[in-house]
Amino acid sequence: MTSAEAADQSHDGTPRTPDRLRRRASRLLSQLTARSDRLINEGLARADARKWHYAVxxxxxxxxxxSQAALSGRTGIxxxxMVGVLNELVERGLVERAPDPADRRRNVITISASGRRHLLRLDQVLxxxxxxxxxxxxPEERDQFVGLLIRLLDHAGPLPA
Structure with missing residues (x-):
């Protein structure tokens, strides 16, 4: 290995990330998001669920x-x-879809008893x-980290439609 190749690797042999990149919060958040998504998606799949199921x-x-529109607004889906997610949840008996008595053109979605039990299992998985x-x-750092993320997201506001 040449001295230039050694300089491009960390002490454990993995490629070294330039400090300029390691100090960019946006890049770090993006990388952590990718890892988190992979971990959560794989873990929920083992529990026969998806992130959208959990959100709903x-x-x-x-x-x-x-309503479906209200749920879309609450969850960001x-x-x-949302229609496909609800179809999956209805098919599995986790939610119920019924016409809204006040407006028969829209449906009202309700969580079922089975959906509540499934949600508790998913809470533990997550x-x-x-x-x-x-x-x-x-534990204290985790609480602080989550609090900081919430503060950043609240400051940024919702994504444009």
């Missing part, structure tokens, strides 16, 4: 029944994608996955 079930449990993702941080 959590929104229904926390905020109560809602595009309306066009808790375990977050333990893996955040393993280097103490």
């Amino acid at each position: 079930l959590a929104a229904l449990e926390e905020d109560g029944p809602g 595009y309306c066009s994608d 808790d375990d996955l977050h333990d893996v993702l955040l393993a280097p941080l103490s």
